[in-house]
Amino acid sequence: MTTKNQRQHRIAKLLEAQAVTSQSQLVALLAEQGVEATQTTVSRDLEDLGAVKVRLPAGESAYALPEHPVHQVAPEVHLRRVLGEWVVEIAHSGNLVVLRTPPGSAHVVGSALDRSGLEGLVGTVAGDDTVLVVVDDDLGGRAMAARLGDVAGLEPRTHTTARPHTTARPHTTARPHTTGGTAHG
Numbered sequence: 001m002t003t004k005n006q007r008q009h010r011i012a013k014l015l016e017a018q019a020v021t022s023q024s025q026l027v028a029l030l031a032e033q034g035v036e037a038t039q040t041t042v043s044r045d046l047e048d049l050g051a052v053k054v055r056l057p058a059g060e061s062a063y064a065l066p067e068h069p070v071h072q073v074a075p076e077v078h079l080r081r082v083l084g085e086w087v088v089e090i091a092h093s094g095n096l097v098v099l100r101t102p103p104g105s106a107h108v109v110g111s112a113l114d115r116s117g118l119e120g121l122v123g124t125v126a127g128d129d130t131v132l133v134v135v136d137d138d139l140g141g142r143a144m145a146a147r148l149g150d151v152a153g154l155e156p157r158t159h160t161t162a163r164p165h166t167t168a169r170p171h172t173t174a175r176p177h178t179t180g181g182t183a184h185g
Contacts, residue, residue, distance in 0.1 A: 019062040082112040083152035090156040092141035097133040
């Protein structure tokens with residue numbers, strides 16, 4: 001069974017890929033993908049998505065989605081501000097770049113990068129305080145780290161060995177348990 005979000009995602013992809021002129025055509029296209037939906041359901045989905053009818057060059061009308069902010073390319077000044085404020089460390093290895101942020105801030109940086117339109121950026125994965133940036137093999141992580149470092153005002157470092165992102169604890173030697181001041185051994 002397909003959830004509402006999954007169905008709406010498919011509808012958005014269909015509207016982006018081809019001219020859909022009617023709700024009944026959309027119901028049929030969804031059925032071809034194994035998604036059962038009624039015309040009433042599709043009508044509500046189109047309304048939820050903000051779809052509008054637009055006139056095509058041939059004169060017929062088709063559904064279209066307005067360009068949402070997540071699909072718009074963010075201006076470079078926005079990327080410079082976000083990276084400058086939130087990125088505290090940059091490392092790279094192979095075709096990957098790792099950006100460290102304060103806790104709870106990685107999603108802001110990931111979103112700004114996703115909307116940046118940077119050439120060679122394949123995508124990002126954001127956790128709590130870390131953004132993994134996947135870079136096109138032709139460009140490579142070193143070049144992207146340098147570019148992001150310039151934007152953020154940081155010097156990237158090469159990450160040669162995997163180190164856990166935890167605070168190291170000093171090694172302690174176990175001491176025998178004592179009672180009454182006398183060691184039992």
